[in-house]
Amino acid sequence: MKYILLLVAVCLSFVATAQDTELTEQPDSTVVERVDSAAVTKPMPVRPVRTLGQVSVIDTLATESDKLSIVLFNDNTWRYVMSEDYKADSEVFNDHWDTVATHAYKDVPLDSLPQATPILLVDSLDSYHYPYIGRITSRYGPRRGRAHQGLDIALKTGDPIYATFDGKVRFSKAAGNYGNLIVIRHNNGLETYYAHLSQRDVEVGDWVVAGQQIGLGGSTGRSTGPHLHFEVRYKGQSFDPERIIDFKSGDLRRAELLLKRRHFSIYAKYEQDFDAEVEVEKIEEAERKAAAAVQYHTVRSGDTLGALARKYGTTVTRLCQLNGIKSTSILRIGQRLRVR
Numbered sequence: 001m002k003y004i005l006l007l008v009a010v011c012l013s014f015v016a017t018a019q020d021t022e023l024t025e026q027p028d029s030t031v032v033e034r035v036d037s038a039a040v041t042k043p044m045p046v047r048p049v050r051t052l053g054q055v056s057v058i059d060t061l062a063t064e065s066d067k068l069s070i071v072l073f074n075d076n077t078w079r080y081v082m083s084e085d086y087k088a089d090s091e092v093f094n095d096h097w098d099t100v101a102t103h104a105y106k107d108v109p110l111d112s113l114p115q116a117t118p119i120l121l122v123d124s125l126d127s128y129h130y131p132y133i134g135r136i137t138s139r140y141g142p143r144r145g146r147a148h149q150g151l152d153i154a155l156k157t158g159d160p161i162y163a164t165f166d167g168k169v170r171f172s173k174a175a176g177n178y179g180n181l182i183v184i185r186h187n188n189g190l191e192t193y194y195a196h197l198s199q200r201d202v203e204v205g206d207w208v209v210a211g212q213q214i215g216l217g218g219s220t221g222r223s224t225g226p227h228l229h230f231e232v233r234y235k236g237q238s239f240d241p242e243r244i245i246d247f248k249s250g251d252l253r254r255a256e257l258l259l260k261r262r263h264f265s266i267y268a269k270y271e272q273d274f275d276a277e278v279e280v281e282k283i284e285e286a287e288r289k290a291a292a293a294v295q296y297h298t299v300r301s302g303d304t305l306g307a308l309a310r311k312y313g314t315t316v317t318r319l320c321q322l323n324g325i326k327s328t329s330i331l332r333i334g335q336r337l338r339v340r
């Protein structure tokens with residue numbers, strides 16, 4: 001049953017393009033050759049597939065190719081999918097397949113990766129959906145001297161989180177500071193991490209498709225409040241998720257990515273330091289509060305420092321400090337004084 005549900009999802013995602021697909025294509029073995037350099041460098045936004053809903057599978061048909069199946073839906077649509085048997089045999093889902101460790105490639109050094117790796121993000125058989133759309137509260141990369149392996153998106157606990165691409169769940173459990181963590185390995189070799197979840201809906205070994213709900217957002221593990229900590233990694237090395245996803249529109253920025261070695265964080269081999277993340281959050285929250293508390297007064301005829309101090313519940317000395325003036329200074333009408 002689960003197998004069928006997954007197929008429903010796979011199928012839904014590319015109904016629109018299915019009719020254009022040639023059966024004779026061999027997307028699996030020829031990925032690199034099919035990525036021409038012009039296509040790699042030219043960004044072309046890709047809309048997310050629709051979120052999976054009520055449509056169900058009527059039947060799954062074999063094709064002449066053992067790599068492809070055809071799935072028929074009850075809304076008279078159909079699409080090609082890569083057969084799961086075929087995917088299960090591929091190296092991507094066998095090499096460093098570790099369902100216990102959060103990071104599977106710790107023994108793969110960064111300098112063993114090629115200078116540039118062409119990554120096919122979507123095509124007629126591989127779909128995309130944003131993980132969550134919301135305000136980014138912390139970006140990827142160094143922040144106040146701390147490395148951030150992913151980015152944080154504010155959410156409400158219980159909001160649905162979606163698989164970003166088709167793939168297979170490599171890791172799904174409570175993982176210390178990550179809280180409830182799901183790691184999905186995708187057909188293209190990328191791994192996406194979804195942390196601090198309040199609920200996990202998929203387990204290790206499940207095949208998932210882009211747009212499938214995999215869990216609910218939350219604040220488990222080391223976290224200051226409900227948010228999604230989202231990472232994208234290739235062979236264990238993290239890079240900026242905004243390189244591929246526009247988190248405002250939810251669009252994928254391009255169909256193919258030329259992933260360069262210099263895109264990776266030099267800290268990518270390490271766990272995200274959530275203690276540092278929480279500390280940075282607290283400092284920035286305090287700064288936001290202090291900034292929000294700042295208040296100004298525009299001087300009018302008759303205003304004196306003494307009267308303003310009484311009006312704003314402060315002292316003349318404090319007003320002088322805040323504005324770098326003396327208690328004997330003459331106030332000008334229209335002058336802007338900081339009073340808090």
Ligand SMILES: [Zn+2]
Nearest residue numbers: 150151152229
């Ligand atoms: Zn984070």
